Amino acid sequence: MKQILFVCTGNTCRSSMSEGLFKDLLDRKEIRNVNVKSAGVFAMEGNSASREAIEILKREGIDISNHRSKTIDRKLLEESDLILTMTSGHKNILLRTYPLVKEKIYTLKEYAFGVEEDIIDPYGKGLRAYNEAKDEIKEALEKIVEKI
Known part of the structure:
Protein backbone atom coordinates (compact mmCIF):
# COMPACT_ATOMS: atom_id res chain seq x y z
CA MET A 1 0.00 0.00 0.00
CA LYS A 2 1.29 3.44 -0.96
CA GLN A 3 1.46 6.10 1.77
CA ILE A 4 1.10 9.80 1.04
CA LEU A 5 1.95 12.41 3.67
CA PHE A 6 0.70 16.00 3.54
CA VAL A 7 2.76 18.55 5.49
CA CYS A 8 2.16 22.11 6.65
CA THR A 9 3.19 24.15 9.69
CA GLU A 30 -12.74 3.72 -5.32
CA ILE A 31 -8.95 3.79 -4.95
CA ARG A 32 -8.18 1.58 -1.95
CA ASN A 33 -4.40 1.04 -2.12
CA VAL A 34 -3.38 4.46 -0.78
CA ASN A 35 -2.96 5.42 2.88
CA VAL A 36 -3.15 9.16 3.60
CA LYS A 37 -1.66 10.98 6.59
CA SER A 38 -0.76 14.53 7.53
CA ALA A 39 1.65 16.20 9.93
CA GLY A 40 3.20 19.56 10.73
CA VAL A 41 6.79 20.73 10.87
CA PHE A 42 6.01 22.76 14.01
CA ALA A 43 2.81 21.03 15.15
CA MET A 44 1.70 20.78 18.74
CA GLU A 45 0.74 17.13 19.12
CA GLY A 46 -2.98 16.45 19.60
CA ASN A 47 -4.59 19.74 18.56
CA SER A 48 -7.81 19.55 16.58
CA ALA A 49 -8.16 20.99 13.10
CA SER A 50 -9.01 24.68 13.14
CA ARG A 51 -12.66 25.64 13.45
CA GLU A 52 -12.53 27.19 9.98
CA ALA A 53 -10.96 24.10 8.36
CA ILE A 54 -13.65 21.91 9.92
CA GLU A 55 -16.39 24.28 8.70
CA ILE A 56 -15.05 24.60 5.13
CA LEU A 57 -14.75 20.83 4.69
CA LYS A 58 -18.14 20.27 6.32
CA ARG A 59 -19.56 22.30 3.40
CA GLU A 60 -17.96 19.69 1.11
CA GLY A 61 -19.58 16.87 3.09
CA ILE A 62 -16.27 15.91 4.72
CA ASP A 63 -15.89 15.56 8.49
CA ILE A 64 -12.43 16.27 9.91
CA SER A 65 -13.64 17.06 13.43
CA ASN A 66 -11.78 14.02 14.81
CA HIS A 67 -8.45 15.11 13.30
CA ARG A 68 -5.60 15.51 15.79
CA SER A 69 -2.36 17.21 14.82
CA LYS A 70 0.87 15.25 14.56
CA THR A 71 4.45 16.43 14.60
CA ILE A 72 6.60 15.24 11.73
CA ASP A 73 9.22 12.66 12.66
CA ARG A 74 11.75 10.47 10.91
CA LYS A 75 9.59 7.33 11.12
CA LEU A 76 6.62 9.03 9.46
CA LEU A 77 8.87 10.32 6.69
CA GLU A 78 10.54 6.95 6.15
CA GLU A 79 7.14 5.19 5.95
CA SER A 80 5.84 7.65 3.35
CA ASP A 81 6.21 6.99 -0.37
CA LEU A 82 5.29 10.55 -1.31
CA ILE A 83 5.59 13.70 0.83
CA LEU A 84 3.64 16.76 -0.32
CA THR A 85 4.27 20.06 1.45
CA MET A 86 2.10 23.15 1.32
CA THR A 87 5.06 25.51 0.76
CA SER A 88 8.62 25.47 -0.49
CA GLY A 89 9.59 26.60 3.03
CA HIS A 90 8.17 23.38 4.52
CA LYS A 91 9.95 21.37 1.83
CA ASN A 92 13.28 23.08 2.53
CA ILE A 93 12.98 22.58 6.30
CA LEU A 94 12.43 18.85 5.78
CA LEU A 95 15.24 18.56 3.23
CA ARG A 96 17.70 20.22 5.63
CA THR A 97 16.60 18.13 8.61
CA TYR A 98 15.94 14.84 6.82
CA PRO A 99 17.96 14.69 3.56
CA LEU A 100 16.79 11.08 3.12
CA VAL A 101 13.46 12.39 1.76
CA LYS A 102 14.92 14.20 -1.26
CA GLU A 103 13.68 11.62 -3.79
CA LYS A 104 10.07 11.71 -2.58
CA ILE A 105 9.30 15.27 -1.47
CA TYR A 106 7.54 17.95 -3.50
CA THR A 107 5.33 20.93 -2.86
CA LEU A 108 1.70 20.09 -3.58
CA LYS A 109 1.59 22.33 -6.65
CA GLU A 110 5.00 21.14 -7.84
CA TYR A 111 3.80 17.53 -7.92
CA ALA A 112 0.42 18.43 -9.43
CA PHE A 113 1.39 21.10 -11.95
CA GLY A 114 5.20 21.14 -12.19
CA VAL A 115 5.48 24.60 -10.60
CA GLU A 116 6.83 25.12 -7.10
CA GLU A 117 4.21 27.52 -5.78
CA ASP A 118 2.83 27.72 -2.27
CA ILE A 119 -0.70 27.05 -1.05
CA ILE A 120 -1.89 30.23 0.66
CA ASP A 121 -1.85 30.14 4.45
CA PRO A 122 -5.39 30.85 5.68
CA TYR A 123 -4.51 30.79 9.39
CA GLY A 124 -6.19 33.69 11.18
CA LYS A 125 -7.67 35.13 7.97
CA GLY A 126 -11.27 33.93 8.18
CA LEU A 127 -13.48 31.59 6.19
CA ARG A 128 -12.90 33.25 2.81
CA ALA A 129 -9.15 32.54 3.01
CA TYR A 130 -9.83 28.96 4.13
CA ASN A 131 -12.17 28.50 1.19
CA GLU A 132 -9.52 29.84 -1.21
CA LYS A 143 -4.42 16.30 -10.79
CA ILE A 144 -2.48 14.19 -8.29
CA VAL A 145 -5.10 11.44 -8.11
CA GLU A 146 -4.60 10.90 -11.86
CA LYS A 147 -0.91 10.10 -11.19
CA ILE A 148 -1.61 7.34 -8.68
Whole structure:
Protein backbone atom coordinates (compact mmCIF):
# COMPACT_ATOMS: atom_id res chain seq x y z
CA MET A 1 0.00 0.00 0.00
CA LYS A 2 1.29 3.44 -0.96
CA GLN A 3 1.46 6.10 1.77
CA ILE A 4 1.10 9.80 1.04
CA LEU A 5 1.95 12.41 3.67
CA PHE A 6 0.70 16.00 3.54
CA VAL A 7 2.76 18.55 5.49
CA CYS A 8 2.16 22.11 6.65
CA THR A 9 3.19 24.15 9.69
CA GLY A 10 0.83 23.18 12.51
CA ASN A 11 -1.21 20.34 10.93
CA THR A 12 -4.45 22.14 11.79
CA CYS A 13 -5.28 23.91 8.51
CA ARG A 14 -3.83 23.11 5.09
CA SER A 15 -2.44 19.62 5.64
CA SER A 16 -5.48 18.48 7.62
CA MET A 17 -7.75 19.79 4.85
CA SER A 18 -5.55 18.06 2.25
CA GLU A 19 -5.79 14.77 4.12
CA GLY A 20 -9.58 15.00 4.40
CA LEU A 21 -10.07 16.09 0.79
CA PHE A 22 -7.74 13.42 -0.62
CA LYS A 23 -9.28 10.61 1.43
CA ASP A 24 -12.69 11.68 0.13
CA LEU A 25 -11.41 11.86 -3.47
CA LEU A 26 -9.81 8.41 -3.23
CA ASP A 27 -13.01 7.00 -1.77
CA ARG A 28 -15.16 8.49 -4.54
CA LYS A 29 -12.78 7.07 -7.17
CA GLU A 30 -12.74 3.72 -5.32
CA ILE A 31 -8.95 3.79 -4.95
CA ARG A 32 -8.18 1.58 -1.95
CA ASN A 33 -4.40 1.04 -2.12
CA VAL A 34 -3.38 4.46 -0.78
CA ASN A 35 -2.96 5.42 2.88
CA VAL A 36 -3.15 9.16 3.60
CA LYS A 37 -1.66 10.98 6.59
CA SER A 38 -0.76 14.53 7.53
CA ALA A 39 1.65 16.20 9.93
CA GLY A 40 3.20 19.56 10.73
CA VAL A 41 6.79 20.73 10.87
CA PHE A 42 6.01 22.76 14.01
CA ALA A 43 2.81 21.03 15.15
CA MET A 44 1.70 20.78 18.74
CA GLU A 45 0.74 17.13 19.12
CA GLY A 46 -2.98 16.45 19.60
CA ASN A 47 -4.59 19.74 18.56
CA SER A 48 -7.81 19.55 16.58
CA ALA A 49 -8.16 20.99 13.10
CA SER A 50 -9.01 24.68 13.14
CA ARG A 51 -12.66 25.64 13.45
CA GLU A 52 -12.53 27.19 9.98
CA ALA A 53 -10.96 24.10 8.36
CA ILE A 54 -13.65 21.91 9.92
CA GLU A 55 -16.39 24.28 8.70
CA ILE A 56 -15.05 24.60 5.13
CA LEU A 57 -14.75 20.83 4.69
CA LYS A 58 -18.14 20.27 6.32
CA ARG A 59 -19.56 22.30 3.40
CA GLU A 60 -17.96 19.69 1.11
CA GLY A 61 -19.58 16.87 3.09
CA ILE A 62 -16.27 15.91 4.72
CA ASP A 63 -15.89 15.56 8.49
CA ILE A 64 -12.43 16.27 9.91
CA SER A 65 -13.64 17.06 13.43
CA ASN A 66 -11.78 14.02 14.81
CA HIS A 67 -8.45 15.11 13.30
CA ARG A 68 -5.60 15.51 15.79
CA SER A 69 -2.36 17.21 14.82
CA LYS A 70 0.87 15.25 14.56
CA THR A 71 4.45 16.43 14.60
CA ILE A 72 6.60 15.24 11.73
CA ASP A 73 9.22 12.66 12.66
CA ARG A 74 11.75 10.47 10.91
CA LYS A 75 9.59 7.33 11.12
CA LEU A 76 6.62 9.03 9.46
CA LEU A 77 8.87 10.32 6.69
CA GLU A 78 10.54 6.95 6.15
CA GLU A 79 7.14 5.19 5.95
CA SER A 80 5.84 7.65 3.35
CA ASP A 81 6.21 6.99 -0.37
CA LEU A 82 5.29 10.55 -1.31
CA ILE A 83 5.59 13.70 0.83
CA LEU A 84 3.64 16.76 -0.32
CA THR A 85 4.27 20.06 1.45
CA MET A 86 2.10 23.15 1.32
CA THR A 87 5.06 25.51 0.76
CA SER A 88 8.62 25.47 -0.49
CA GLY A 89 9.59 26.60 3.03
CA HIS A 90 8.17 23.38 4.52
CA LYS A 91 9.95 21.37 1.83
CA ASN A 92 13.28 23.08 2.53
CA ILE A 93 12.98 22.58 6.30
CA LEU A 94 12.43 18.85 5.78
CA LEU A 95 15.24 18.56 3.23
CA ARG A 96 17.70 20.22 5.63
CA THR A 97 16.60 18.13 8.61
CA TYR A 98 15.94 14.84 6.82
CA PRO A 99 17.96 14.69 3.56
CA LEU A 100 16.79 11.08 3.12
CA VAL A 101 13.46 12.39 1.76
CA LYS A 102 14.92 14.20 -1.26
CA GLU A 103 13.68 11.62 -3.79
CA LYS A 104 10.07 11.71 -2.58
CA ILE A 105 9.30 15.27 -1.47
CA TYR A 106 7.54 17.95 -3.50
CA THR A 107 5.33 20.93 -2.86
CA LEU A 108 1.70 20.09 -3.58
CA LYS A 109 1.59 22.33 -6.65
CA GLU A 110 5.00 21.14 -7.84
CA TYR A 111 3.80 17.53 -7.92
CA ALA A 112 0.42 18.43 -9.43
CA PHE A 113 1.39 21.10 -11.95
CA GLY A 114 5.20 21.14 -12.19
CA VAL A 115 5.48 24.60 -10.60
CA GLU A 116 6.83 25.12 -7.10
CA GLU A 117 4.21 27.52 -5.78
CA ASP A 118 2.83 27.72 -2.27
CA ILE A 119 -0.70 27.05 -1.05
CA ILE A 120 -1.89 30.23 0.66
CA ASP A 121 -1.85 30.14 4.45
CA PRO A 122 -5.39 30.85 5.68
CA TYR A 123 -4.51 30.79 9.39
CA GLY A 124 -6.19 33.69 11.18
CA LYS A 125 -7.67 35.13 7.97
CA GLY A 126 -11.27 33.93 8.18
CA LEU A 127 -13.48 31.59 6.19
CA ARG A 128 -12.90 33.25 2.81
CA ALA A 129 -9.15 32.54 3.01
CA TYR A 130 -9.83 28.96 4.13
CA ASN A 131 -12.17 28.50 1.19
CA GLU A 132 -9.52 29.84 -1.21
CA ALA A 133 -6.91 27.49 0.26
CA LYS A 134 -9.36 24.59 -0.01
CA ASP A 135 -10.00 25.40 -3.67
CA GLU A 136 -6.24 25.53 -4.41
CA ILE A 137 -5.69 22.23 -2.62
CA LYS A 138 -8.66 20.54 -4.27
CA GLU A 139 -7.53 21.58 -7.76
CA ALA A 140 -4.05 20.14 -7.12
CA LEU A 141 -5.41 16.92 -5.62
CA GLU A 142 -7.60 16.29 -8.66
CA LYS A 143 -4.42 16.30 -10.79
CA ILE A 144 -2.48 14.19 -8.29
CA VAL A 145 -5.10 11.44 -8.11
CA GLU A 146 -4.60 10.90 -11.86
CA LYS A 147 -0.91 10.10 -11.19
CA ILE A 148 -1.61 7.34 -8.68
